[in-house]
Amino acid sequence: MDTTEQIKPKLLSENQVKAYNLHLFSNEEKAIANYKKSMKKAVKAIAKNLQDRDTPFTGASMELLKKRVNHIDFKNDEAKSLEYVIEELKDLYLNDCIHFHHPKYIAHLNCPILTPTLVAEAFISSLNSSMDTWDQSAGGTFIELKLIDWTLDLLGYPKNGDGIFTSGGTQSNMMGLLLARDHYIKTNYNIDPKMDGLPQEASKFKILCSEVSHFSLKKNLSLLGLGQNAVVAVAVDKNFKMSITDLKAKISQLKEQGNIPIAIVGTAGTTDFGSIDPLTDIAQTAKENKMWFHVDAAYGGGLLISELHKEKLKGIELSDSTTIDYHKTFYQPVSSSGFFMRDKSFVDYIKYHADYLNSKEQEEEGIPNMVKKSIQTTRRFDALKLWFTLRIIGVRGLSSYLETAIENAKFTAEFLRNRKDFEIIHNPEISAVVFRYTPYTGGDASYCNLNSYIRKAIFNEGKAIITSTKVNDEVFLKFTLLNPLTTTQDIEEVLELIIQHGQEYSLKN
Numbered sequence: 265m266d267t268t269e270q271i272k273p274k275l276l277s278e279n280q281v282k283a284y285n286l287h288l289f290s291n292e293e294k295a296i297a298n299y300k301k302s303m304k305k306a307v308k309a310i311a312k313n314l315q316d317r318d319t320p321f322t323g324a325s326m327e328l329l330k331k332r333v334n335h336i337d338f339k340n341d342e343a344k345s346l347e348y349v350i351e352e353l354k355d356l357y358l359n360d361c362i363h364f365h366h367p368k369y370i371a372h373l374n375c376p377i378l379t380p381t382l383v384a385e386a387f388i389s390s391l392n393s394s395m396d397t398w399d400q401s402a403g404g405t406f407i408e409l410k411l412i413d414w415t416l417d418l419l420g421y422p423k424n425g426d427g428i429f430t431s432g433g434t435q436s437n438m439m440g441l442l443l444a445r446d447h448y449i450k451t452n453y454n455i456d457p458k459m460d461g462l463p464q465e466a467s468k469f470k471i472l473c474s475e476v477s478h479f480s481l482k483k484n485l486s487l488l489g490l491g492q493n494a495v496v497a498v499a500v501d502k503n504f505k506m507s508i509t510d511l512k513a514k515i516s517q518l519k520e521q522g523n524i525p526i527a528i529v530g531t532a533g534t535t536d537f538g539s540i541d542p543l544t545d546i547a548q549t550a551k552e553n554k555m556w557f558h559v560d561a562a563y564g565g566g567l568l569i570s571e572l573h574k575e576k577l578k579g580i581e582l583s584d585s586t587t588i589d590y591h592k593t594f595y596q597p598v599s600s601s602g603f604f605m606r607d608k609s610f611v612d613y614i615k616y617h618a619d620y621l622n623s624k625e626q627e628e629e630g631i632p633n634m635v636k637k638s639i640q641t642t643r644r645f646d647a648l649k650l651w652f653t654l655r656i657i658g659v660r661g662l663s664s665y666l667e668t669a670i671e672n673a674k675f676t677a678e679f680l681r682n683r684k685d686f687e688i689i690h691n692p693e694i695s696a697v698v699f700r701y702t703p704y705t706g707g708d709a710s711y712c713n714l715n716s717y718i719r720k721a722i723f724n725e726g727k728a729i730i731t732s733t734k735v736n737d738e739v740f741l742k743f744t745l746l747n748p749l750t751t752t753q754d755i756e757e758v759l760e761l762i763i764q765h766g767q768e769y770s771l772k773n
């Protein structure tokens with residue numbers, strides 16, 4: 265029997281099999297040619313999209329885009345050419361997608377990304393290594409480990425620290441809370457939480473974080489079986505930083521009530537204000553009360569590489585664990601995030617040996633299977649993007665992007681402070697600026713309607729994208745400045761748009 269013959273599925277002709285096989289990524293000559301041709305076409309379409317658009321959005325309506333996508337019928341299994349699908353994609357997505365790289369996209373924490381990371385993405389998705397085990401990633405594991413060590417060093421953690429790349433800040437925060445919970449249980453009860461679950465007293469566990477911390481903490485605590493009510497919000501000062509006085513008062517109060525405060529989460533860069541909690545004081549308070557200290561530096565993590573701004577994160581080195589989102593202030597494409605712990609023995613709280621994947625014997629042989637440190641199993645080789653960034657651009661170049669964004673935030677704050685028709689409510693510490701348009705003495709309710717209208721009108725027009733948030737139930741506008749290509753003129757033009765739409769609202773109402 266000729267063993268090189270390919271087995272053909274029933275009901276398919278030889279030609280159909282050949283056509284399908286061409287799509288398999290392989291070292292067949294025709295498949296390689298198809299890969300090269302296809303990737304070129306994709307890059308060409310993306311480059312054309314960049315050239316053809318000069319606004320971050322087109323203002324396309326939700327109804328229109330939904331109708332177009334719903335029109336596609338998967339039941340009609342007729343094969344389409346790549347050209348056809350790319351052409352079709354223009355209408356469904358490409359022509360109207362949000363351009364995060366546009367200098368007037370200043371809404372959420374989406375950074376413009378670096379071209380070397382896109383080259384890395386080609387390697388990541390084409391070769392499709394999975395980082396759970398050494399036998400699925402080989403050298404990739406050591407690249408990730410090297411970047412973990414690099415970040416641990418930036419954090420100032422002891423040599424015994426450890427870390428892992430994750431899908432995002434939400435997952436990294438989940439890991440911090442999970443370790444905090446299980447460390448408390450392991451050290452205070454005669455229970456192994458990994459095997460036995462939670463003790464009865466867990467219903468009294470409390471986690472303290474500032475009232476402006478990220479919602480993922482609440483969401484994660486409900487997933488971890490402690491419930492969203494386990495979050496105790498600590499008051500913030502006028503610059504939206506955690507009040508240590510209130511933190512201490514809340515801890516005492518909780519203890520008096522019979523509750524069990526187990527952890528404090530300090531935020532280094534709150535989502536709305538970019539404010540950084542007093543990390544050294546929190547560390548001290550956590551230590552005094554034998555509590556875990558996690559730092560959510562999803563946003564502020566990028567300050568660690570800046571000679572100009574790293575002081576702002578002083579105290580982070582005292583924490584037990586940290587979240588850093590490379591896909592925010594390290595200018596990486598989604599997803600790219602990290603979770604770090606000061607002591608590698610904490611990994612035991614999540615470690616699991618699966619015989620088919622990372623057996624105990626393999627660990628004894630010293631094989632570095634990363635799955636033991638992760639709550640994911642199959643995991644992307646996201647680390648390669650940061651690797652390309654550091655090798656091609658370097659730390660100084662990388663840090664310059666956020667430094668420029670910080671200068672832009674300072675410029676915006678200064679500009680707004682000098683205007684009578686705007687109200688700015690904080691001193692930006694990183695690159696988020698929260699303010700509102702207050703052209704007349706209207707009172708809070710009318711300002712809410714006015715500023716809500718402005719945000720929506722700007723989005724629907726597409727020339728710029730900004731966002732809004734609520735502070736004490738009142739609507740404020742928000743710029744999140746991350747793009748170093750945003751100029752002061754861009755900022756002034758966006759403020760002009762705000763005024764223009766604000767006046768339009770006044771005429772209508």
Ligand SMILES: Cc1ncc(COP(=O)(O)O)c(C=O)c1O
Binds near residue numbers: 535
């Ligand atoms: C402070 C903070 N923590 C956590 C997160 C969640 O990160 P991700 O969206 O990567 O899950 C965000 C997202 O904006 C954030 O600002």
